[in-house]
Amino acid sequence: xxxxxxxxxxxxxxxxxxxxxxxxxxxxxxxxxxxxxxxxxxxxxxxxxxxxxxxxxxxxxxxxxxxxxxxxxxxxxxxxxxxxxxxxxxxxxxxxxxxxxxxxxxxxxxxxxxxxxxxxxxxxxxxxxxxxxxxxxxxxxxxxxxxxxxxxxxxx
Amino acid sequence: xxxxxxxxxxxxxxxxxxxxxxxxxxxxxxxxxxxxxxxxxxxxxxxxxxxxxxxxxxxxxxxxxxxxxxxxxxxxxxxxxxxxxxxxxxxxxxxxxxxxxxxxxxxxxxxxxxxxxxxxxxxxxxxxxxxxxxxxxxxxxxxxxxxxxxxxxxxxxxxxxxxxxxxxxxxxxxxxxxxxxxxxxxxxxxxxxxxxxxxxxxxxxxxxxxxxxxxxxxxxxxxxxxxxxxxxxxxxxxxxxxxxxxxxxxxxxxxxxxxxxxxxxxxxxxxxxxxxxxxxxxxxxxxxxxxxxxxxxxxxxxxxxxxxxxxxxxxxxxxxxxxxxxxxxxxxxxxxxxxxxxxxxxxxxxxxxxxxxxxxxxxxxxxxxxxxxxxxxxxxxxxxxxxxxxxxxxxxxxxxxxxxxxxxxxxxxxxxxxxxxxxxxxxxxxxxxxxxxxxxxxxxxxxxxxxxxxxxxxxxxxxxxxxxxxxxxxxxxxxxxxxxxxxxxxxxxxxxxxxxxxxxxxxxxxxxxxxxxxxxxxxxxxxxxxxxxxxxxxxxxxxxxxxxxxxxxxxxxxxxxxxxxxxxxxxxxxxxxxxxxxxxxxxxxxxxxxxxxxxxxxxxxxxxxxxxxxxxxxxxxxxxxxxxxxxxxxxxxxxxxxxxxxxxxxxxxxxxxxxxxxxxxxxxxxxxxxxxxxxxxxxxxxxxxxxxxxxxxxxxxxxxxxxxxxxxxxxxxx
Numbered sequence: 017x018x019x020x021x022x023x024x025x026x027x028x029x030x031x032x033x034x035x036x037x038x039x040x041x042x043x044x045x046x047x048x049x050x051x052x053x054x055x056x057x058x059x060x061x062x063x064x065x066x067x068x069x070x071x072x073x074x075x076x077x078x079x080x081x082x083x084x085x086x087x088x089x090x091x092x093x094x095x096x097x098x099x100x101x102x103x104x105x106x107x108x109x110x111x112x113x114x115x116x117x118x119x120x121x122x123x124x125x126x127x128x129x130x131x132x133x134x135x136x137x138x139x140x141x142x143x144x145x146x147x148x149x150x151x152x153x154x155x156x157x158x159x160x161x162x163x164x165x166x167x168x169x170x171x172x
Numbered sequence: 173x174x175x176x177x178x179x180x181x182x183x184x185x186x187x188x189x190x191x192x193x194x195x196x197x198x199x200x201x202x203x204x205x206x207x208x209x210x211x212x213x214x215x216x217x218x219x220x221x222x223x224x225x226x227x228x229x230x231x232x233x234x235x236x237x238x239x240x241x242x243x244x245x246x247x248x249x250x251x252x253x254x255x256x257x258x259x260x261x262x263x264x265x266x267x268x269x270x271x272x273x274x275x276x277x278x279x280x281x282x283x284x285x286x287x288x289x290x291x292x293x294x295x296x297x298x299x300x301x302x303x304x305x306x307x308x309x310x311x312x313x314x315x316x317x318x319x320x321x322x323x324x325x326x327x328x329x330x331x332x333x334x335x336x337x338x339x340x341x342x343x344x345x346x347x348x349x350x351x352x353x354x355x356x357x358x359x360x361x362x363x364x365x366x367x368x369x370x371x372x373x374x375x376x377x378x379x380x381x382x383x384x385x386x387x388x389x390x391x392x393x394x395x396x397x398x399x400x401x402x403x404x405x406x407x408x409x410x411x412x413x414x415x416x417x418x419x420x421x422x423x424x425x426x427x428x429x430x431x432x433x434x435x436x437x438x439x440x441x442x443x444x445x446x447x448x449x450x451x452x453x454x455x456x457x458x459x460x461x462x463x464x465x466x467x468x469x470x471x472x473x474x475x476x477x478x479x480x481x482x483x484x485x486x487x488x489x490x491x492x493x494x495x496x497x498x499x500x501x502x503x504x505x506x507x508x509x510x511x512x513x514x515x516x517x518x519x520x521x522x523x524x525x526x527x528x529x530x531x532x533x534x535x536x537x538x539x540x541x542x543x544x545x546x547x548x549x550x551x552x553x554x555x556x557x558x559x560x561x562x563x564x565x566x567x568x569x570x571x572x573x574x575x576x577x578x579x580x581x582x583x584x585x586x587x588x589x590x591x592x593x594x595x596x597x598x599x600x601x602x603x604x605x606x607x608x609x610x611x612x613x614x615x616x617x618x619x620x621x622x623x624x625x626x627x628x629x630x631x632x633x634x635x636x637x638x639x640x641x642x643x644x645x646x647x648x649x650x651x652x653x654x655x656x657x658x659x660x661x662x663x664x665x666x667x668x669x670x671x672x673x674x675x676x677x678x679x680x681x682x683x684x685x686x687x688x689x690x691x692x693x694x695x696x697x698x699x700x701x702x703x704x705x706x707x708x709x710x711x712x713x714x715x716x717x718x719x720x721x722x723x724x725x726x727x728x729x730x731x732x733x734x735x736x737x738x739x740x741x742x743x744x745x746x747x748x749x750x751x752x753x754x755x756x757x758x759x760x761x762x763x764x765x766x767x768x769x770x771x772x773x774x775x776x777x778x779x780x781x782x783x784x785x786x787x788x789x790x791x792x793x794x795x796x797x798x799x800x801x802x803x804x805x806x807x808x809x810x811x812x813x814x815x816x817x818x819x820x821x822x823x824x825x826x827x828x829x830x831x832x833x834x835x836x837x838x839x840x841x842x843x844x845x846x847x848x849x850x851x852x853x854x855x856x857x858x859x860x861x862x863x864x865x866x867x868x869x870x871x872x873x874x875x876x877x878x879x880x881x882x883x884x885x886x887x888x889x890x
Contacts, residue, residue: 034406041406050352051345055486055535056568060820063486091345104343108335111786114794115207115536116342116349117487123343145828149820151486152207152536153797155831157790 020084025049025093031080039075039083040064043090051091051120055149062148065121066090070132072125072144091120094127103127103165110161114152122148122158126165135166176317178202178257182240183314185268188261189218191306195289197222197229199258202242203250204234204507207536208791208850209336210250213784214258220329221262221322222302224289231337235530236513244508244610246539246675248751248848255783255846263319265302265311272305324842330783331840336790350490350505350532355561359390359401361553362412365570366626368814369672370425372396373626377418384411391415392556395628399553401562412567426812427670432580433477436603439668442638446661450643450651450749458662461586461599469596470698471588476687477875478858480671480808481578482817484825487535488566489575491547493554500527500554504547505534511610512544515617516551519624519631527551538798538850540610540674542566542575545622552623572823573815574622577808578676579605580669581646583687593699595710598659600650600687605669606636607645607679622672633672638665643748649681649855652688653749654710671810677798678851681747685855686803686862689743690874693863703742703863713746716753719776719839720744723755726774726835737761738771739868743859745852752852753778756796758860759832762869766880766887768804768861770832780847782840791849792836799857801826805877 019032024047033042038057043049043066055063057076064076067089095101100108103126113119125144129136136144141162150158182188182202190198199218203210211231219226232239242253266286273291274281277298284291292299324330341347366373373396384391389411390401400415402408428435444452445459465471492503500522506512509529517527534543550564566574581604588597611617616634618624624631639645647663676682696706704724711717727740734740739762744755757774777792805824809817817823858876866872871886 034404037406041404041409044352045405049345050348053349053487053535054351054565055488056820058568058819058821060568061486094344096344097340097346100340100344107343108339111209111336111339111790113336113339113342114209114790115486115533116338116347117485117535119342120345142829148828149486149825151484151538151798151825153794153801154790155797155826155828156793156834159828159831 018081020081022083022085023087025089033080035081036079038077039080042080043075049090049092053117053120055117061118062121062125063118065124065148067124067128070128072128072147091124094123101127102168103130106164107161110157110164112154112157112161114154118148118150126162130165176256178240178242178253179260179315179317182257185261185265185311185313185315187240188258188315189265191303191311193303195228195301195303197224199229199231200239201231201254201258202234202240203245203254204531205533206245206507206538209784209787210245210254212334212336213251213787214254215337216329216334216783217255217259218262220327221259222266222289223286226329228289233531234509236509236528239509241510244511246507248747248850248852251783251846251848257315259321260317260319261315263321264313264316267319268311268313269302269305273300276300324781327842331785331842333786334784336787347533349487350492350503350534351487351565353492353503353532353563355492355494355563357559358561358563359403359557360405360408361399361401361550361562361564362408362567363549363564363570364398364400364412364415364419365574366396366421367423368427371421371423373398374420374422376415380414380418390557392553394552394556395630396626397552397623399549401553401557401560427810427814429670429810429812432479432669433582435669436580436582436666439666441603441664441666444638444663446647446650446663450647452638452640452647452663454640459660461660462597466588466596469588469590471586472691472694472698473586474691474694474874476583476585476683476690478581478683478686479876480580480673481676481802481806482572482808482823483537483539483541483575483676484823485535485537485541485571488568488571489542489546490534490563490565491550492561492563493547493550494561495554495558497558498526500551502527502529502547502551503532504529504543505532506543506547508610511613511617512547514613515544515611515621516548518616519548519618519621520551520555538677539578540576542571544611544620545574548621549623569818572818576609576672576674579607579673581680581683583683585687585691587691587695589695589699593701593706593709595654595656595695598652598656600659600684601662601664602646602650602680602684603664603666604646604680604683605666605673607673607675608636608639609634609674635667638663646680648679648748649684649745651749653713653716653746654707655712656710671808678747678854681851682799682802682854682858685745686858689745689856689859690862693741693859693866694872707744715778716744716746719753719755719778722776722837722839723757723774726776726837727757730835734759735761735771737868739864739866741860741863741865741867743856743863745856747848747852752847752849754852754856756853756856756860758857758864760861760864760868762865762883766883768865768878770800770830772833772835774835775853776837776839777849777852778839778841778847779849779852780841780844782838785838788838788849789836792853793834795850795853796857797826797831799854800861803858803861803876803878805879807877
């Protein structure tokens with residue numbers, strides 16, 4: 017077992033896990049943060065995306081000890097059903113999810129992008145989204161939500 | 173007696189809705205949410221009929237025993253089945269309770285008004301709620317199919333934008349998927365699959381078995397079925413890899429890697445003539461293809477092909493189960509809890525009543541994916557490891573290699589037109605494997621579960637005969653909706669093909685509509701006729717005509733904005749010639765790398781009365797995006813040793829860099845029947861893309877996927 021220190025969703029946490037465990041299993045099973053989804057385990061689909069020091073990062077392959085000292089934010093850290101973030105609110109209002117399995121990863125990535133740049137260009141948006149796969153075809157709704165966000169102030 | 177498919181089996185109002193204390197209503201349905209948000213629509217229907225707030229309604233999770241048996245959630249029929257049943261059940265309840273209220277107040281029913289679940293007499297303070305009225309006299313009545321439903325002019329909820337139910341949980345990561353289940357005394361499990369379908373387990377390293385036991389990792393072996401279970405998920409993942417590395421398999425047969433389209437026309441098959449109404453008839457002889465050429469007519473022959481396509485769910489299939497020695501409880505993301513219950517009971521030799529199956533949401537799949545198989549895998553492991561709860565997850569590779577794919581298809585068409593632009597003859601033959609290997613109650617359902625083929629007492633792989641139902645699997649939409657003189661339609665159910673297949677969104681309609689709507693375009697082009705005009709000339713269906721004319725208006729309005737190098741392709745279909753209508757236009761360009769770039773989609777649908785307009789829009793957009801992905805990118809690859817498209821790098825699907833702009837028009841028809849929406853856009857999408865490519869660069873693509881290699885080879889041949 018190995019113990020590391022991280023800041024997770026704004027809280028200092030000591031996390032103990034078997035060495036070599038990919039971050040996602042620790043988040044989902046040990047810390048109960050099941051909003052992050054396991055899709056491929058190969059860094060190909062984006063369902064497992066979390067923010068690490070503000071950067072959208074796959075959590076399904078890299079082991080937990082690689083994140084020593086990092087600031088990690090999961091979908092749960094961005095908001096909750098009673099107090100969703102603006103991005104979560106707009107995604108809901110636009111019905112930007114069908115089955116919802118890829119949604120958390122997408123929202124995490126977009127939150128990372130908007131935190132750095134509230135007026136991202138089309139190219140920047142697509143670059144971030146191209147790390148995410150969606151099978152239901154929610155892409156047009158997701159793009160509509162992002163379009164709406166670009167016209168709003170994020171600190172509202 | 174009710175004749176409706178869902179009401180005949182579940183005839184009472186209480187089968188569909190219950191009034192519960194504190195102003196709550198519980199809805200029951202056999203249709204499950206697989207990404208289409210059907211429960212949002214069902215709640216709106218009930219709330220509308222009962223005049224209550226949708227937030228007062230909860231939807232019970234679908235499970236055997238307490239949910240109405242509505243077989244599978246398939247065929248874009250949930251609105252026609254559950255939607256209709258709930259509308260009639262709610263209207264019956266409202267009527268019955270209005271009668272009770274009238275009696276209670278000693279007035280006529282006409283004097284009773286209803287608002288927010290309160291029944292009252294206007295201009296008085298006399299009021300009583302639904303809940304007070306059922307408190308001591310629960311609703312025992314049967315659903316009256318002849319009941320008057322609320323006049324659509326009075327609708328307050330339907331047809332408006334609503335945020336789908338569960339959406340706040342989805343966007344905040346708190347929506348519970350089957351993969352998130354946490355059960356008491358739970359083991360995480362993984363299955364270790366053979367290298368390919370036709371393999372037998374020879375042995376597993378004995379030393380490893382001992383070592384796993386020391387580490388408290390459970391190994392389940394039954395014939396060639398191998399699985400591991402562990403308290404920690406990552407321990408199960410690692411153990412599965414270790415077992416896979418040491419297990420040895422005997423390959424009994426290699427996969428036939430010859431060209432699939434050669435096999436489709438060469439292998440053993442049942443060939444059936446499809447009669448008017450899209451029904452195959454075993455007793456009719458198939459007339460030979462007429463090769464005589466009438467003078468002045470133009471005759472075109474064309475062969476259209478689609479490869480094997482994956483469901484490709486983003487979250488691999490999962491199942492959970494616990495067995496106490498008597499009762500087996502199963503959690504599944506599959507599309508029919510009752511057929512799965514029958515299949516699992518048969519496979520594990522349990523009494524039907526001892527198997528309880530409950531639905532839990534999974535990632536979107538749109539057909540028969542690995543979901544049923546994963547549920548059975550969990551049940552099988554649970555049976556071996558009594559008293560442990562088992563949460564079994566397939567891996568990405570399991571899903572890519574073992575799900576039953578949408579079958580490869582070939583459609584051979586021949587059509588003639590005269591100099592007046594009238595179609596004078598039409599022949600359409602479709603060659604395909606089956607689209608139905610789901611468990612079917614009463615038809616040895618256990619043999620449809622993947623792992624039953626690998627057990628000690630293994631079941632043979634099912635060989636299903638051709639479906640003979642109206643618009644069944646392979647021949648769905650083989651009958652053109654256009655007004656042609658006696659088309660010659662032939663269904664070939666082909667056997668002994670290399671890959672496992674079953675239902676994928678729209679079944680044979682995807683390939684058949686692609687073929688018909690491509691041929692319509694080829695004929696129009698040969699005659700130098702406008703593709704809208706040519707279709708309208710052969711169409712008698714009034715609603716269909718309206719969608720096409722509306723599409724033409726949308727396209728014409730935007731034509732000035734079309735980039736010069738862009739091509740427009742159109743298509744039209746009515747799903748199953750009896751369900752939703754779809755007229756579609758695709759604007760695209762082919763770039764310097766011979767890749768298709770989608771620019772804009774124009775789509776007009778008529779799905780009857782619209783309940784949840786946001787849901788309809790999502791289904792239309794989603795269906796188009798998914799079918800565009802199938803058409804442009806997708807193809808299961810394999811060789812003699814097995815499936816080679818084992819992850820997303822080897823099986824490309826559409827990405828965010830090729831999502832076009834959407835212009836969608838939904839023609840609402842308040843007061844008319846529901847027609848369904850989920851599958852109506854798939855076939856038209858493929859055809860409109862092929863037609864648009866032809867319009868843009870003059871290359872006619874007849875074989876999917878229309879990727880850069882296909883476009884380059886077409887260019888070389890042209």
